[in-house]
Amino acid sequence: MTRADRLLRAASDLFVRLGYEKTTVSDLTRAAGVSKGAFYLAFPSKDGLFEALLLREMRDYLAAAREALAVHPRAGSIGALYEVALRGLEASPVMAVLLRRDRDVFGRYLRQPDNFFRKFGAGHQSRGEVLAQLQAVGVVRPDVDVDVAAHVMNLISVGWVTVDEVLDTPAPPAEEVIAGLAAMMERALGPTQPVDLAPARALVDRMYAEGIAGLNAMLAQAEGGP
Numbered sequence: 001m002t003r004a005d006r007l008l009r010a011a012s013d014l015f016v017r018l019g020y021e022k023t024t025v026s027d028l029t030r031a032a033g034v035s036k037g038a039f040y041l042a043f044p045s046k047d048g049l050f051e052a053l054l055l056r057e058m059r060d061y062l063a064a065a066r067e068a069l070a071v072h073p074r075a076g077s078i079g080a081l082y083e084v085a086l087r088g089l090e091a092s093p094v095m096a097v098l099l100r101r102d103r104d105v106f107g108r109y110l111r112q113p114d115n116f117f118r119k120f121g122a123g124h125q126s127r128g129e130v131l132a133q134l135q136a137v138g139v140v141r142p143d144v145d146v147d148v149a150a151h152v153m154n155l156i157s158v159g160w161v162t163v164d165e166v167l168d169t170p171a172p173p174a175e176e177v178i179a180g181l182a183a184m185m186e187r188a189l190g191p192t193q194p195v196d197l198a199p200a201r202a203l204v205d206r207m208y209a210e211g212i213a214g215l216n217a218m219l220a221q222a223e224g225g226p
Contacts, residue, residue, distance in 0.1 A: 004042040004052075004223050006032040011053045016093050020050060021107035043223065050109070051116050052222040057094040059215035064088055066208040069201070076197030076204060078139055079186030082153070086178045089160055096161035120218060127153060130207065131189075137199040140189050149189055156181065 001009075010031035014023045025046055029039050043049040065084045074080040089095055097105045101117070109115055128150035134140045140149075163171075171177070 002042075003032070003034045003038050006034060007039060007042055007049055008053055008056055011049055012057070012094055015050060015053065016097055016105060019105050019107055020046075020109045047109070047112075048222055051119070052219060053094065054098055054116050055120065055215055055219045055222055057092060057098065059212055059219060061088045061092055061095050062208050062211045062215070064091070066205065066212070069204060069208075074197070076139060076200035077186060078134065078189045079182040081134075081204065082185045083178055083182035085157070086160060086181060089157065090174050090178070100158055100161050124211075125207075126150065133203060133207075134200055137203055138191060138195045139197065139200040141191055144189050153185070 007028060010028050011023075014027055014031060018027070023046075025036060025039055028046070028049065029036050032039075034042075039049075043052060065088050068084045068087065069075045069080065072080045072084065089099065096102075101110065103110065110117075128147045131140055131144075131146035131150055135142065135144065135146060140146065
């Protein structure tokens with residue numbers, strides 16, 4: 001494992017647990033078992049490590065989703081896509097923090113004019129644009145307003161990672177909720193008649209491949225040193 005990998009592993013725990021502001025370079029180097037000199041050979045700053053962590057988590061999230069869809073019996077359907085997306089959020093505390101832009105974690109970092117969201121957020125397709133492409137290959141019904149559907153899906157995704165903060169009622173098992181939401185999404189947006197899922201599978205796989213390649217390129221820029 002490289003020093004960059006050791007620092008990223010330490011960062012994934014410390015930034016989520018302590019927050020960006022309270023986590024120091026000394027905390028990170030101690031947890032990773034590297035010197036401060038080695039830290040600055042791997043990353044230019046704490047900001048650089050933080051941004052590399054977010055990029056890596058996004059890349060790993062897409063890679064895991066791509067692998068899951070490759071073996072999913074309904075790959076290409078809107079229900080399968082949503083199921084895989086929610087499972088990825090459930091598995092990654094960093095992605096959950098990223099989605100809700102958790103102020104307890106990000107702190108004053110969000111006020112920086114060149115923060116992660118401004119620096120890396122431009123140029124990515126919106127959920128509405130993705131839904132429009134899925135509509136064009138037949139897995140989203142033509143009568144669906146994709147912008148409204150995208151907004152509803154965003155609300156559900158944010159609710160998924162914040163609901164425990166506002167409700168104290170017992171929740172059903174996560175797997176059951178994910179399966180239920182995926183089925184609801186398929187009924188709400190999917191076609192009423194069977195369609196060939198192959199074009200949608202190819203489209204989504206290409207989107208994931210392009211997203212992973214783009215994040216790898218940005219991650220290579222964010223990391224420094226061997």
